[in-house]
Amino acid sequence: MYKEFEHNLRHNIKCEFMKEAVLAEHCWYRIGGPADFLVFPRDILQLKKLLKTCRELSVPYYVIGSGANLLIHDSGFRGVIIKLTGSFEEIALEANIVSAGAGTELQELIRFCEKRELAGMAYLAGIPGTLGGALTMNAGTDKGVIGDIVKEVSVITSAGKVENYESNQINFSYRSVPQLQGKLICFCQLALTSGNKQEIREIRLKQLQIRKEKQPLNYPSCGSVFKRPPGNFAGKLIEEAGLKGLRYGDAQISEKHAGFIVNLGSAKAAEVKYLMDKVQEVVFSRFGIQLEPEVKLLGFQES
Incomplete structure (x- = not known):
């Protein structure tokens, strides 16, 4: 084969x-x-x-x-x-509509928009990954999500059929976009507004500073391991359960932000998964809340 x-x-x-x-x-x-x-x-x-x-x-x-x-x-x-590489990493602009490939780095796209005084993306500053990844999970902050500025998304199905979705055909929910599940995102059009370059820059820098202060950026991680449960925060529950700083091998529940599990140097996936399972078990036992993973698992039996 x-x-x-x-x-x-x-x-x-x-x-x-x-x-x-x-x-x-x-x-x-x-x-x-x-x-x-x-x-x-x-x-x-x-x-x-x-x-x-x-x-x-x-x-x-x-x-x-x-x-x-x-x-x-x-x-x-x-x-x-x-x-995705090549044409899937290209960015184009027509009026206030930005067209970009799914392989485009999100932070590169944010800088592209800032240079052209286009507002609407700066609140995504510091979120790692590509445009395709951001769309798949409807990435964002408490200031807004990427779904807020989507005009159209182009995908290809497993059968090889290209499909286009207008924003009103897509349900952008919390860390989930059901209409795009199982489909490969190729390109996206984003509808932005004209803004003041200095104001856009200040928003971007403020978001980066917030992440630097609150998140353990000095160690490799996947960002937030668990989704935010309704009316609460995963990191808060994990800390209140007494798990902040818990280490297994070279994987550790961050001492800076309990919503992160960091790689201290040579962590194994099995060590990270052990801590994930432990967190879910203890948080459910203590609070009756089942934390749902935000991180995607690849190569594990359950994935």
């Missing part, structure tokens, strides 16, 4: 790829074993061919951005990891 797949990569899809790529080098946690293939499609044609080949050969695949919200199993992933 993989021999035929590799042949297709080289001679039909003609796509850049790596074999046995260590995924720890492609995610923010710096944790994770190898993937059979890490593939870098540069345009929609290559992507369509790649998905068609995976479908016909029954090769499992998973799409990553910068791996900011991802915990990868220590044994890696048996199959194909897709990372």
Whole structure:
């Protein structure tokens, strides 16, 4: 199966790829074993061919951005990891509508808008990852979410069909976008407003300062491990349960913000997962609240 797949990569899809790529080098946690293939499609044609080949050969695949919200199993992933490059990283502007590929780094997009005095994105400053990842989880802060400024999203289905969704066809809810689940986001149009460059810059810098003060940015992590339960905060519950600072191997519930589990140096995915399970068990026992993971698990049995 993989021999035929590799042949297709080289001679039909003609796509850049790596074999046995260590995924720890492609995610923010710096944790994770190898993937059979890490593939870098540069345009929609290559992507369509790649998905068609995976479908016909029954090769499992998973799409990553910068791996900011991802915990990868220590044994890696048996199959194909897709990372969008090339045209999927391009940004264009027409009037106040910004068109960008899903592989575009979110912070690059924020700087692009600031330079052109476009308001509406600065509150996302400091959120790691790509535009595609941000859209998938409707990333945001208490000031707003990315779904607030979406005009249109272009996706491709597992069957290779391109679909376009206007904003009024999408339900952007808390860390979830049901209409986009199971579909590969390719491009997005964002509707922004004209603003004052200095004011936009001040919003961006303020958001970065808040993150620096509150979050353990000196260690690799996936950001918030758990979603915010209704009417409460995961970090607050974890701290009140007495788990702040709990360490297992080289994984630790952050001493700075209990909503983060950090990699102190050479943590294993199994160590992070142990702490996740422990948090869920203790918080439920103490408060009757079931914390739902925000981080995506890759290569684990339950994923």
